[in-house]
Amino acid sequence: MKGKRSVGTTITEHILTQQRTNPEATGAFTTLLNELIVAAKVISREVNKAGLTDILGDTGRINIQNERVQKLDLFANQVIIQRMRHVGQLWCMASEEDPDLIEIPAEYPKGSYILVFDPLDGSSNIDVNVSIGTIFGVYRRPEDSETNEVLLNDVLQPGMKQVAAGYFIYGSSTIMVYTTGQGTGVHGFTLFPSVGEFLLSHENIRIPEQGKTYSVNEGNYAYWDERTRALVDYFKTPDKETSRPYTSRYVGSLVADFHRNLLKGGIFMYPADLKDPKKPTGKLRLMVEANPLAMVVEEAGGYASDGKGSILQIEPTTLHQRVPLFIGSRKDVELAEDFISGRRPL
Ligand code: AFP
Numbered sequence: 465m466k467g468k469r470s471v472g473t474t475i476t477e478h479i480l481t482q483q484r485t486n487p488e489a490t491g492a493f494t495t496l497l498n499e500l501i502v503a504a505k506v507i508s509r510e511v512n513k514a515g516l517t518d519i520l521g522d523t524g525r526i527n528i529q530n531e532r533v534q535k536l537d538l539f540a541n542q543v544i545i546q547r548m549r550h551v552g553q554l555w556c557m558a559s560e561e562d563p564d565l566i567e568i569p570a571e572y573p574k575g576s577y578i579l580v581f582d583p584l585d586g587s588s589n590i591d592v593n594v595s596i597g598t599i600f601g602v603y604r605r606p607e608d609s610e611t612n613e614v615l616l617n618d619v620l621q622p623g624m625k626q627v628a629a630g631y632f633i634y635g636s637s638t639i640m641v642y643t644t645g646q647g648t649g650v651h652g653f654t655l656f657p658s659v660g661e662f663l664l665s666h667e668n669i670r671i672p673e674q675g676k677t678y679s680v681n682e683g684n685y686a687y688w689d690e691r692t693r694a695l696v697d698y699f700k701t702p703d704k705e706t707s708r709p710y711t712s713r714y715v716g717s718l719v720a721d722f723h724r725n726l727l728k729g730g731i732f733m734y735p736a737d738l739k740d741p742k743k744p745t746g747k748l749r750l751m752v753e754a755n756p757l758a759m760v761v762e763e764a765g766g767y768a769s770d771g772k773g774s775i776l777q778i779e780p781t782t783l784h785q786r787v788p789l790f791i792g793s794r795k796d797v798e799l800a801e802d803f804i805s806g807r808r809p810l
Contacts, residue, residue, distance in 0.1 A: 473664040475501060475640060475653045482648060496553040496577055496602070497628070497642075501662060503547040504598055504632040504640065507540045507584070508655060511634040514590060528563040528784055536590050537561060540583035540598065553577050555605040556614045558783055560585075560752045565783070567614050577627075578603040578619055582752040586717025595635030597719025601756035602628040616783065623755030623776040630760060633719050641669070641723070643763040650726075650764040666727075671766040674795040675729025678710045679721045687737035694810050695803040696733075718748065722757050722791065726764060731796035735771065735804070736788040746788040750780055754789050767797040771804030 479497055483489045514536060527537075541561040548554060549568050553575035557566040560582040568574050579602055586596040603625055609618050630642030638655035640662050652666030678699040685693060699710040713730070715721050721732050734746045748754055758768030758775040768775040768791040778787065790800040802808035 475662040475664070478651065478653070478664055482644060492553045492575055493577065493602075493628070493644075496548075496551055496575075496579070499547050499551045500544070500579070500600065501640065503544045504638070505655065505660065506543050506547075507598060508632070508634050508638040510536065510539055511584075511590075511596065527561055537584045537587045544581060544583050544598070548579060551575075554579055556619065557581070558619055558751065559583060560749060560784075563784070565614055565616060565619060576605045578605060580619070580751050580756075582749070585719050585753065586715075589715070589717045589720075594715055594717055595633055595720040595723075596717055597631050597633040597723075599631045599719060599753055599756050600629065601626045601751070601759065619783065620751075620780040622779050623750075623758050624774075626755060626759045628759075629756035631719050631723075631756065633723050635720065635723075639665070639723070641666070641726070641760060643760055645759060645763055648763075650760055669726060669764050671726050671761060671764045672729030672793055673765070675725060675731060675793040676707060676710050677713050677725060677728065677730030678733065678796075679712070679714045679725060679730065680733040680735070681714060681716065682712070684735075684737050684739065687739045688735055689738070690810065691804050691806065692735045692737075695800055698799075698803070699731075718753060718757070722761075725792045726761065726766070729793045729796075731790060731792035731800060733791075733800065734789045745786040748786060748789045750775070750778060750785050750787040751783060754787050754791070757791060761791055765794065766792055767794040769797050769801045769804075771801060773801075773805075 476498060479494050483494050541559055545566055548557060550572045552573040554568055555574055555576055555578050556568060558580045559566060581600040583598055584596055585599055589596055603621050604627055606618050628644045632640050639652055641650060641652045643650045649668040652669055653662035654665040655662050680696060702709050725732055734748045736744050736746050754775050761768050770788045771790055790797050
């Protein structure tokens, strides 16, 4: 089910209205989000003209995840860091592109929020004009933190501790989807380039309880265990009563696959595979990809699991750890969990 459409409310108005409903709000969070939106507008502009400039292409550098970094990833990473470090609301940041925490330089004031982000997810799709996105999650610095140093332990919080999360998708239009949780809903805003503003376009998005689409890289079939294979076989097997087979849709750009399923229903999966026995945890990162999207989907009525339990409950042990991800319509993800956890006999 698509979110209800109403045009005219800017994202700033919307955040301010939400802020007024919280008597303890200081405005710090609004400032933080506004600055992130400015960064996303800059990234959006560069993504839109990527085909026209020499910014398109590969830097030749390899990032912490052992993947080639493309120029636009670097650009997006720098834009976010530079814009966010001076706002005064952040304790520190963590990016998919940086191996360590990003500290706030001494010349800027510090705040109590922690921003984690993937500056440009799906970047191997840049060259072929497929939608890509920026994913973000916001945490508070733990109140019992005893030192003035930036500690990794303060950042390694389970996703359920996020106070906000969302993403920007740079596609046929640029859309921001975000939530502050606690029943405030998930809302989508479309960037109107002529006025340079994000306007409310998808109010209170609810993901259908069950979808008709599964999204997975089936080229990995040979590397999956028998439970994962059985799950995907299930979605493909005709059965009138349960509306199967499902339709398969996989772009290979998480934000694009997730956004489609959020609006239309369905399940996205990046299961564990045996391709690299040292990394039996799938490809996606818990902190910068799985947790923010899990917060969004759960607020919209869906569910996110690693195949055994809720993504949002996982206690992270490292900044860049990977996790199997099953995310989308609640019934579909619960079914996946039944298969993967062994609750459903094969
Ligand atoms: P890139 O940023 O290297 O394009 O990776 C994208 C991504 O992290 C995520 O956006 C996709 O869902 C997933 O990887 C695709 O991975 P496969 O190519 O292995 O299917």
